[in-house]
Amino acid sequence: MPELNHYLLLAVLLFGLGAAGVLIRRNALVILMCVELMLNAANLVLVAFGRERGSLDGQAFAFFSMTVAAAEVAVGLAIVVLIYRHSGSTDIEQVRLFGRDGQEEER
Amino acid sequence: MRPLLFILLALLTLGGGLWVLVRRSPVDSALGLLVAMVAISGHYMMLGAPFLAAVQLIVYGGAVVILFLFVIMLLNLRRETLAARRPPRGRWLYALAGAALMPALAGLFRGGRGWLAGGAPAEGTVEELGRALFQRWVYPFELTSVLLLAALAGAVALTRQAPRDGGEA
Numbered sequence: 001m002p003e004l005n006h007y008l009l010l011a012v013l014l015f016g017l018g019a020a021g022v023l024i025r026r027n028a029l030v031i032l033m034c035v036e037l038m039l040n041a042a043n044l045v046l047v048a049f050g051r052e053r054g055s056l057d058g059q060a061f062a063f064f065s066m067t068v069a070a071a072e073v074a075v076g077l078a079i080v081v082l083i084y085r086h087s088g089s090t091d092i093e094q095v096r097l098f099g100r101d102g103q104e105e106e107r
Numbered sequence: 108m109r110p111l112l113f114i115l116l117a118l119l120t121l122g123g124g125l126w127v128l129v130r131r132s133p134v135d136s137a138l139g140l141l142v143a144m145v146a147i148s149g150h151y152m153m154l155g156a157p158f159l160a161a162v163q164l165i166v167y168g169g170a171v172v173i174l175f176l177f178v179i180m181l182l183n184l185r186r187e188t189l190a191a192r193r194p195p196r197g198r199w200l201y202a203l204a205g206a207a208l209m210p211a212l213a214g215l216f217r218g219g220r221g222w223l224a225g226g227a228p229a230e231g232t233v234e235e236l237g238r239a240l241f242q243r244w245v246y247p248f249e250l251t252s253v254l255l256l257a258a259l260a261g262a263v264a265l266t267r268q269a270p271r272d273g274g275e276a
Contacts, residue, residue: 002113002153010117010150014143017124029133029179033140036171037124040147047154056232056239059156063240066159066166067251071258073171077178078265084182090133 007048015041028080028090032073039069113153115207119146122204126197135197137175142204144168149208158233 014037021034043062050058080090087094119142126139144167151160240248 002110006113006117007150007154010120013121014124017121017128021124021128024128027133027136029175030127030136033127033136033175036140036167037127037143040144040167043159044147044150047151047156047159051154051156056236057243059159059236060239060244062156062159063162063236064244064247064251066162067255070166070170071254073174074258074262075265077174078262080178081182081266090182 004048004052007044011041011044011048014038014044026091026093028083028092028095029077031092032076032080035076036069036073039065039072109153112149112210116146116149116153119143119204119207120150133179134176137172137179138201140175141168141172142201144172145208155232156236158236 018034018037018041021037022031025031025034043065046058046062046065048058050056050062083092083095084090086097121143123139123141123143123146126142127136130136130139144163148160148163148168151157151163
């Protein structure tokens with residue numbers, strides 16, 4: 001019988017994976033996927049605590065969180081497409097909207 | 108049996124997450140994300156949240172992952188997707204992951220909701236959640252429609268190419 005603690009441990013590990021991915025990976029698409037992993041870990045905690053408290057509020061919160069995540073992905077992927085158009089790559093290391101001296105690059 | 112199912116789903120969740128993290132090809136990462144999302148849907152079933160499990164499958168498995176794959180194909184990341192052109196070495200892993208999810212899905216369809224939820228009030232949860240969403244949380248619920256509309260308009264406005272003379276619109 002999985003207890004609250006097990007779900008919390010799972011969520012922490014999943015969040016850690018997502019956070020590590022955001023820090024390690026350089027592909028903007030993969031970074032967005034890792035953000036999704038972190039959001040899902042948070043949702044899992046919300047639902048697990050909701051069950052623990054015998055309340056539906058956790059599920060309602062997770063539902064809203066999913067809606068926000070869906071909106072975030074739509075806008076985030078649009079930005080990735082823009083980055084690709086700007087620098088020809090989704091590698092965030094190659095994105096430099098400003099020059100080294102802080103001035104906007106001429107394009 | 109239920110602890111076993113939990114461990115299985117947890118391993119699938121973390122394995123999918125790790126797959127997202129370590130694979131070089133973004134396509135592989137997207138598929139790992141799909142595995143993790145479906146496994147989390149199973150967790151929601153076990154937590155007595157069948158509505159959220161369905162929404163998770165539809166929104167994440169159905170929409171978000173496909174959107175990621177769509178953008179990957181749209182951008183045509185040649186160098187990185189070349190790795191995925193080779194016969195995928197992890198296909199047996201994917202097949203196993205899919206097969207491992209069968210018991211959970213079978214349990215869902217054969218009316219094992221109460222068993223999956225471990226005695227939590229599975230019957231009527233969707234109705235109660237609907238009531239909560241439309242009574243207590245009705246304003247946030249309506250605001251999400253504004254948010255989605257804003258995201259829709261924002262995504263279109265961001266990616267719309269400014270009409271250049273001579274260039275494609």
